[in-house]
Amino acid sequence: MRKCPKCEKRLSPLYFGTACKYCGADLLYYHFDERLEQDAQKAAAQEEKVERLLNKLPFRRKKRQQAIKPNP
């Protein structure tokens, strides 16, 4: 169910206007903004997860040691 992000009144999913019919909020702008923020948060969380996972892997540490001492 679509909801107005400003006044939080329910809008019909079949309502394709770009402005809330109750408060006149620009729905396109609001939704776009919200989506961008969610994407950014998701990306940041994903990056953190990958980073943590990589830090757990032993080969990464080995690689770093090899980088410090290239000739054993």
Ligand SMILES: [Zn+2]
């Ligand atoms: Zn509204």
